[in-house]
Amino acid sequence: MAHTAHVHGQHYSRADLAAAARNRLVSVGEQWTPLRSTVFQALADFDRPVSAYDVTDAVSAASGRRIAANSVYRILDLFVANNVASRVESANAFIANAHPDCPHDCIFLVCDRCGRATHVDDDRITGDVRSAAMAAGFTPVRPVIEVRGICANCA
Structure with a gap:
């Protein structure tokens, strides 16, 4: 992947960021399911990188039922693979990508x-x-x- 100087949009509102994430997944042929949407919203609500277990707890609380951590891990891995989220390796944590429509190295x-x-x-x-x-x-x-x-x- 060639990376050159670029300008990208910053999605400031929660709705704009979720729409950009959804559009990114759909553009690569993935579905934006209700669970994926909920996982993304939970991830985007944090102001710091968080573990998959933190996201799982937030999704479980939002849905009123326990969600399996392995389901959240799979979704987070899909998000990272498609630039919707980034993984902070040294913290073993994830963070929503503020500009999922712009592929680059972080x-x-x-x-x-x-x-x-x-x-x-x-x-x-x-x-x-x-x-x-x-x-x-x-x-x-x-x-x-x-x-x-x-x-x-x-x-």
């Missing part, structure tokens, strides 16, 4: 105190990482770049 700044992750787009850096991998004879699929530290609010 850089996350993860605060070790509050747990929030700031998403940074810098195609130059991620392009350099991809180029370095290819120069070493490696085919990059999904670079993961995360910086752990302390955010400005916690400093």
Whole structure:
């Protein structure tokens, strides 16, 4: 996947973000089922990366019945594979993608105190990482770049 400098839309309202996520899944031939919608809404309601179990608990509370964690895991994996959500690897957590209609490599700044992750787009850096991998004879699929530290609010 070639990644170049780009401008993307930021979906600020909850409804706009959910519509963008739905449109993204539908555009790749996936269905936007009621459970997928509920999982996405639960994920988008968090202001920090969360575990699949956190999402499962939120979906279970919203639906009034216990939802199986493995169902939520499958949906989150589908979301990540289709750019609807991102996985913060170092925290084993997920976060809704604020612009699912824009494929790119993400850089996350993860605060070790509050747990929030700031998403940074810098195609130059991620392009350099991809180029370095290819120069070493490696085919990059999904670079993961995360910086752990302390955010400005916690400093």
